[in-house]
Amino acid sequence: MTQFRCIDNCLQIGGVPLTTLATDMGDRAFYAYDRSVILKQLDKLRQELPTGIHLHYAMKANPMPEVVNFLAQHCDGLDVASGGELEVALASGIDPKLISMAGPGKSESELALAIKHGITINMESEGEMARIAVLAESLEMRPRVAIRVNPDFELKASGMKMAGGPKPFGVDAERVPQMLRDLAELPLEFTGFHIFCGSQNLRGDAIIEAQTNTFELAFRLARHAPTPVKSLNIGGGLGVPYFPGESRIELSGVSENLEAQLQRAKQELPDAEIVMELGRYLVAEAGVYVSRVVDKKVSRGETFLITNGGLHHHLAASGNFGQVIRKNYPVCIGNRVVSDQHELVNIVGPLCTPLDILADKMSLPVAEIGDLIVIFQSGAYGYSASPHNFLSHPAPGEIFV
Numbered sequence: 001m002t003q004f005r006c007i008d009n010c011l012q013i014g015g016v017p018l019t020t021l022a023t024d025m026g027d028r029a030f031y032a033y034d035r036s037v038i039l040k041q042l043d044k045l046r047q048e049l050p051t052g053i054h055l056h057y058a059m060k061a062n063p064m065p066e067v068v069n070f071l072a073q074h075c076d077g078l079d080v081a082s083g084g085e086l087e088v089a090l091a092s093g094i095d096p097k098l099i100s101m102a103g104p105g106k107s108e109s110e111l112a113l114a115i116k117h118g119i120t121i122n123m124e125s126e127g128e129m130a131r132i133a134v135l136a137e138s139l140e141m142r143p144r145v146a147i148r149v150n151p152d153f154e155l156k157a158s159g160m161k162m163a164g165g166p167k168p169f170g171v172d173a174e175r176v177p178q179m180l181r182d183l184a185e186l187p188l189e190f191t192g193f194h195i196f197c198g199s200q201n202l203r204g205d206a207i208i209e210a211q212t213n214t215f216e217l218a219f220r221l222a223r224h225a226p227t228p229v230k231s232l233n234i235g236g237g238l239g240v241p242y243f244p245g246e247s248r249i250e251l252s253g254v255s256e257n258l259e260a261q262l263q264r265a266k267q268e269l270p271d272a273e274i275v276m277e278l279g280r281y282l283v284a285e286a287g288v289y290v291s292r293v294v295d296k297k298v299s300r301g302e303t304f305l306i307t308n309g310g311l312h313h314h315l316a317a318s319g320n321f322g323q324v325i326r327k328n329y330p331v332c333i334g335n336r337v338v339s340d341q342h343e344l345v346n347i348v349g350p351l352c353t354p355l356d357i358l359a360d361k362m363s364l365p366v367a368e369i370g371d372l373i374v375i376f377q378s379g380a381y382g383y384s385a386s387p388h389n390f391l392s393h394p395a396p397g398e399i400f401v
């Protein structure tokens with residue numbers, strides 16, 4: 001992968017040889033995130049996207065406090081999806097006005113925490129609005145609220161659809177006008193709309209279409225708003241390439257269309273800040289997951305590298321995080337990046353389940369026990385999206401370099 005250097009045949013993360021990081025982490029498998037790669041990705045976005053776009057970080061992609069603190073300094077805001085994430089976001093020292101909270105099923109204590117700190121709550125239902133109004137009265141505060149809209153269109157060709165049709169997320173677009181009328185009677189400060197269509201999209205044309213529809217919908221709904229829209233969160237959706245044949249998304253068309261939408265928004269929503277919230281796009285490529293070869297064996301003609309890490313640390317790379325067909329993430333042998341001797345191997349973890357696969361029939365440099373297996377594109381939905389307790393092996397380490 002092109003985002004990391006290789007010196008003396010050893011992968012470098014944040015300028016540190018992988019072998020050094022591995023020694024520091026002891027016997028554990030671990031995740032390492034390279035801050036310079038995150039920064040480059042952000043710089044690229046800021047260069048390519050129109051200047052009026054505010055970039056927020058969706059923390060659930062990688063909630064490691066060091067990563068969040070770093071992005072709190074370099075992004076324009078944070079989006080949290082739980083009370084736990086909110087605690088980490090607040091601890092970063094960011095202005096709470098720049099934090100928003102989304103997610104269905106927010107508990108009373110999560111809502112109360114959000115209200116006390118004055119963060120924006122993206123309301124996911126009419127019932128949630130009623131609960132917030134009750135809390136507002138008992139806390140004697142005026143919560144900042146936006147409506148998360150479940151749009152009447154879909155993001156095409158998306159890895160993960162989050163909108164259109166019946167969904168647990170947001171309020172159906174056709175019910176939003178009534179909700180806005182009800183909101184006007186409550187002790188709530190209306191800030192705007194949040195319209196998030198889906199995740200992991202690599203097709204510029206699909207994103208352009210969804211973004212155009214998103215602005216269109218926001219313009220329509222704004223006519224029913226009790227006060228001017230101050231913020232329109234158009235979601236994210238930008239994907240990263242994980243599998244063979246995928247390539248990085250082409251942003252120039254997306255950017256051109258956004259510029260045109262921003263011009264229209266100046267007329268239709270003159271007070272609104274336009275926000276994009278991105279998770280994986282900011283952090284996925286900056287992360288690697290590293291495990292060590294513990295055993296090497298041959299079974300009926302196939303070679304297996306067995307490592308001290310696997311599905312319990314990196315569910316997505318094992319193909320069990322929502323994928324329909326299992327495909328290999330990009331992999332290298334971190335201490336033996338290039339070699340003139342290759343072999344076909346299966347890389348598996350130590351779990352007693354056939355699901356524990358990190359790479360299936362991959363051609364890699366001939367590896368030995370003790371070598372470091374690197375899974376690229378692992379900075380998002382890795383550590384925190386994996387079932388560490390399954391089989392009671394040690395949890396992976398995490399390091400921000």
Ligand SMILES: *Cc1c(COP(=O)(O)O)cnc(C)c1O
Binds near residue numbers: 198238278
């Ligand atoms: C998960 C999520 C995101 C981030 O999605 P990515 O694919 O990681 O960019 C953004 N907004 C909301 C509301 C989410 O739930």
